[in-house]
Structures are given as C-alpha cells and as structure tokens.
Amino acid sequence: MMARSLYSIGWQIVTDPDLSDLVRRAYTNGVVMDTWMHGGWQAEITSAAEIRLTELAAGFASEVGTEETIWPVYPLSDQYLSHLFQAVLRSMALFEVHTQSDVKLVTERTVEQAGVTLQQFAAGETWGLHAVVRVFHVIWSFEDLNALRYFRRLGRDEFLSGVSHRPWVKDLLADQLSLYLRMGLVKESLTGKGDMLRLTPRGRSVFEEMERILEESGELAWRANQQRWDIFRDMDYDTVFRVVGPDSDQATRTFLDLRPLKPGMQVLELGAGTGRVTVDMELYKEVLPGGVVVAVEPSPTMEAHLQDKCTKEDITNVQIVRAYAEHLPFEDSQFDQTVAVAVLHFTEVDEAVQEMVRVTKPGGWVGALLPPPDVDVREIPMVALWLRPLSELAEEWGLPFGDRNGLPPGRLEEAFRQTSLQDVKIWPVPVTITAEDHHAFFTFFVKGAAVFQHTLARLPYRERVNFLQHLEQRGEQIAAQTRPDEKRHVYYGEAIWGRVPLN
Numbered sequence: 001m002m003a004r005s006l007y008s009i010g011w012q013i014v015t016d017p018d019l020s021d022l023v024r025r026a027y028t029n030g031v032v033m034d035t036w037m038h039g040g041w042q043a044e045i046t047s048a049a050e051i052r053l054t055e056l057a058a059g060f061a062s063e064v065g066t067e068e069t070i071w072p073v074y075p076l077s078d079q080y081l082s083h084l085f086q087a088v089l090r091s092m093a094l095f096e097v098h099t100q101s102d103v104k105l106v107t108e109r110t111v112e113q114a115g116v117t118l119q120q121f122a123a124g125e126t127w128g129l130h131a132v133v134r135v136f137h138v139i140w141s142f143e144d145l146n147a148l149r150y151f152r153r154l155g156r157d158e159f160l161s162g163v164s165h166r167p168w169v170k171d172l173l174a175d176q177l178s179l180y181l182r183m184g185l186v187k188e189s190l191t192g193k194g195d196m197l198r199l200t201p202r203g204r205s206v207f208e209e210m211e212r213i214l215e216e217s218g219e220l221a222w223r224a225n226q227q228r229w230d231i232f233r234d235m236d237y238d239t240v241f242r243v244v245g246p247d248s249d250q251a252t253r254t255f256l257d258l259r260p261l262k263p264g265m266q267v268l269e270l271g272a273g274t275g276r277v278t279v280d281m282e283l284y285k286e287v288l289p290g291g292v293v294v295a296v297e298p299s300p301t302m303e304a305h306l307q308d309k310c311t312k313e314d315i316t317n318v319q320i321v322r323a324y325a326e327h328l329p330f331e332d333s334q335f336d337q338t339v340a341v342a343v344l345h346f347t348e349v350d351e352a353v354q355e356m357v358r359v360t361k362p363g364g365w366v367g368a369l370l371p372p373p374d375v376d377v378r379e380i381p382m383v384a385l386w387l388r389p390l391s392e393l394a395e396e397w398g399l400p401f402g403d404r405n406g407l408p409p410g411r412l413e414e415a416f417r418q419t420s421l422q423d424v425k426i427w428p429v430p431v432t433i434t435a436e437d438h439h440a441f442f443t444f445f446v447k448g449a450a451v452f453q454h455t456l457a458r459l460p461y462r463e464r465v466n467f468l469q470h471l472e473q474r475g476e477q478i479a480a481q482t483r484p485d486e487k488r489h490v491y492y493g494e495a496i497w498g499r500v501p502l503n
C-alpha cells in the first residue's frame with residue numbers, strides 16, 4: 001500500500017506537464033546540476049567554501065521543511081535535504097569556476113554567488129525551493145536509472161559507491177536507492193555474485209518518462225554541449241583544427257578574398273576563437289592604416305589565447321569583446337564589414353545573422369563561412385570502420401549518427417535571405433577532412449567538436465570513459481592497417497556574402 005502511494009506521488013511528479021519547462025528554467029537560470037557533464041567535479045574547493053556550502057545548504061533544507069514534505073509517506077534520513085542542497089550548490093559553484101575562470105578553485109565567494117542564484121531562481125517559482133528539489137530528483141534519478149538500464153544489473157555495493165555512474169556525490173545514494181526500491185522502480189535479488197539491482201518494468205517506464213522530459217526541456221542537448229565546451233577549452237585548437245582540416249586556412253582565404261577589406265575599415269569578426277582569422281591570417285593588417293578589427297568571442301579560454309597573441313605580436317588595432325553573436329553589444333550600423341568563420345552553426349542562426357546585419361553600415365558586406373553542412377565522417381573509409389561502435393550505439397538508441405550542430409544544407413542561405421540583405425550569393429568551398437593524424441581526429445571530432453556527444457552524454461559516467469578509451473585504442477590498430485587515401489575525404493563548405501541595403 002505504502003509503496004503504491006509513494007510510486008503515485010513520484011509518477012505524478014514526473015508527469016507534471018510543467019516539469020520540462022521547469023527543468024529548462026533551472027539550467028538556463030544557472031541552477032546547473034550536471035556536475036559530471038562539464039568535467040568540473042574534480043576541481044578544488046577551499047575549506048572556507050566547504051564550510052559555507054554546508055551552512056547555506058542547511059539553511060535551504062530547513063526552509064523547505066522536514067523530509068516528509070518531500071515524500072510525505074516515507075521519511076528519509078535527517079541529512080537528506082541538506083545533502084541534496086549541498087550537491088546542488090556544489091554543482092553550481094563548480095560549473096561557475098569551470099566555465100568562467102582559468103583558476104579551477106571554488107572559493108567562498110563562488111559558493112555565496114551560487115546561493116544567491118539558487119535563491120533568485122526559487123523566488124521566481126510557484127513551488128519555491130521545492131522546485132529545486134523536483135529538478136534535482138529528475139536529473140539525478142535519471143542518472144541512476146540510466147545506469148541500471150545500461151548495465152542491466154549492478155551490484156548493490158557498486159551502485160552505492162557510485163563508482164560506475166556518479167562518483168561525484170555518494171551521500172544521497174543510500175536514501176535514493178531505498179526510495180527506488182519502495183517505489184518498485186528497482187528490484188533487488190540475491191545472486192551468486194551477491195545482491196544485484198535491476199530495473200523493473202515500472203522503473204523502465206519512469207526512466208523513459210524522465211528521458212522524454214529531459215529531451216523536451218533541451219537538457220540532454222545542453223549536456224552534450226557542455227562536453228563540447230569542455231574539450232574546446234582544453235585542446236590545442238590552433239594545431240588540431242589545422243591538422244584535421246589541412247586546407248581550412250586556404251578555404252578561409254578563398255572566402256575572405258571574395259569581398260576584400262580596405263585600409264581604414266571597421267571590421268567585426270564573430271566567434272573569433274583563438275584568433276586564427278583575425279591574427280594568424282592577418283585580417284588586422286588588411287585594415288591598416290587606420291582600421292580596426294573588433295573580435296567577439298564568448299569563451300574566456302579562447303579569448304585568453306587571442307589576447308595572448310595580440311600582446312605577443314604587439315597588435316594594437318584588435319579590440320576583443322566578450323559577447324554572443326545573438327546579442328551584440330554594439331550600436332546599429334557601426335561596421336563596414338562583418339564576418340563569421342566556422343561559428344554560425346553554433347548559434348541561433350537567424351538571430352545571429354539579424355544582429356550581423358543590424359550592426360553593419362548600409363552598403364557594407366556581411367559574410368559567413370561554414371564547415372560542410374551535414375558532414376558524415378563515415379565517408380572517410382577508415383573512420384567508417386573505426387567508429388562503428390558509436391554508429392551501433394546511436395542506432396540502438398534511435399539517435400542520428402552524428403549531431404551536425406544543427407545547420408542542415410540550405411539553412412545558412414535561408415537565414416541570409418530572410419533579412420534585408422541584397423546580392424546574397426553562396427559558393428561551395430572544398431574542405432578536406434583527414435584522419436591521417438588519428439589522435440588529432442579523435443580529439444577534434446569525437447571529443448572536441450563533439451559531433452557524437454548526444455550519444456556519449458547518455459552513457460553512464462564510467463562507461464563513457466571506458467568507451468572512449470576503447471575507441472581510441474581501436475583507432476590505433478585500424479590506422480596502422482589503413483592506406484593514406486582511405487583516411488581522407490573532400491567535403492564542401494559554404495561561403496556566403498550579402499550586402500546591407502543603402503537605405
């Protein structure tokens with residue numbers, strides 16, 4: 001009887017029509033619970049920060065009320081809510097230091113800020129702090145049930161140690177497991193190998209419902225993106241990019257030469273990254289004397305590389321601005337020319353192109369170069385063989401093989417044509433992609449550009465690490481047996497230009 005009512009409360013929560021919006025509101029307002037997805041869970045935390053975190057969490061827990069408020073018919077241990085808020089605050093603080101600073105250290109200030117963000121979020125929700133508890137249960141229980149679904153069964157001790165699926169916070173697992181058992185989502189049986197846990201049919205339907213909610217809220221896509229950012233932050237972008245795409249600089253030159261710059265121009269480059277175009281390809285020199293390149297870049301790490309290059313080379317006519325293409329902090333009609341190279345597929349393309357048009361002067365050119373839309377790296381014969389395990393995983397889960405970052409063929413042109421731009425013209429630009437350096441290929445495509453993160457992000461933590469290791473070793477063997485001409489393929493990128501009307 002008790003198990004049934006617990007289950008119906010849980011089921012009521014997961015089927016609440018507002019739940020996917022609630023999840024979206026949480027992660028878009030900085031209430032980030034996916035510690036593991038941004039690789040930040042191993043960052044350091046000062047003792048003072050740890051103390052503050054415990055205090056804040058205890059405060060939030062007592063505001064929510066007693067544990068019975070959460071699961072009225074099933075009291076959890078006294079510490080459950082405090083641990084829950086500690087886990088959430090820790091995740092938010094780690095996310096903050098991981099994405100916004102080069103110093104991977106959580107201080108008291110970061111924790112304090114996380115507390116303020118959490119409070120602000122709760123204040124805007126009808127459910128107040130309960131909303132945080134709800135989101136927490138969806139996200140973390142999804143992770144637990146996902147592990148049981150994936151591994152089919154897990155030893156009780158292994159599950160409770162979190163080693164396979166969530167090594168970052170274990171304090172809550174015992175209470176969570178007792179909930180899953182009471183709700184009939186998980187079944188325990190004694191086998192020759194000790195106590196084993198497996199998902200029940202009921203557990204599977206709750207898992208599927210949670211998956212649907214996370215999908216609908218955009219949270220799964222967000223997770224995948226976090227992994228992408230993570231690798232981009234850590235990899236040697238300049239080298240890797242040029243190794244996997246040996247003619248990228250040449251393709252960029254072809255694009256730029258279609259609408260040459262002139263001395264004295266005010267030029268805007270969006271998503272300037274490490275400065276491959278603005279500095280390495282000497283865009284800044286083309287506007288000298290008198291001209292300026294304003295380089296917009298949202299990622300602090302990329303921006304730091306760019307800043308470094310400008311300082312080392314004593315470049316004074318490049319201004320770096322941290323911003324997103326979709327919301328440019330500039331007046332209308334400020335630039336003579338605006339470009340975006342290998343960027344618009346990461347943006348909300350319509351908004352970004354509209355912003356490009358807005359900030360460009362009448363008569364000025366707006367241009368973009370995009371990597372080949374709809375690249376399927378399996379057209380490189382070696383890669384087709386190498387990445388077969390990924391292909392199979394995607395197929396088993398009914399997911400597309402690669403997430404091509406959202407811009408299908410024709411989409412860029414459509415975004416340009418629906419603005420006021422005139423003389424819009426698009427050119428195919430050949431771009432070779434090569435796996436001749438298979439390490440670089442792996443870093444860029446599998447880890448970095450994260451074409452496969454939507455699949456990888458659904459693997460339990462430990463399995464993802466193992467899977468990637470296995471795939472990397474597989475690449476080693478296959479590369480040794482493959483002819484050079486089976487390691488590359490020529491794709492076609494898109495170069496597009498349009499002119500802002502004169503009036």
Ligand SMILES: C[S@@+](CC[C@H](N)C(=O)[O-])C[C@H]1O[C@@H](n2cnc3c(N)ncnc32)[C@H](O)[C@@H]1O
Nearest residue numbers: 271272273276299302324325341342343346347
């Ligand atoms: C593939 S890199 C290209 C960098 C550089 N343009 C080049 O060609 O080497 C993509 C860049 O776009 C940036 N980016 C991603 N989303 C963005 C957005 N919404 N607005 C502006 N830049 C963005 C990333 O931080 C990254 O530096």
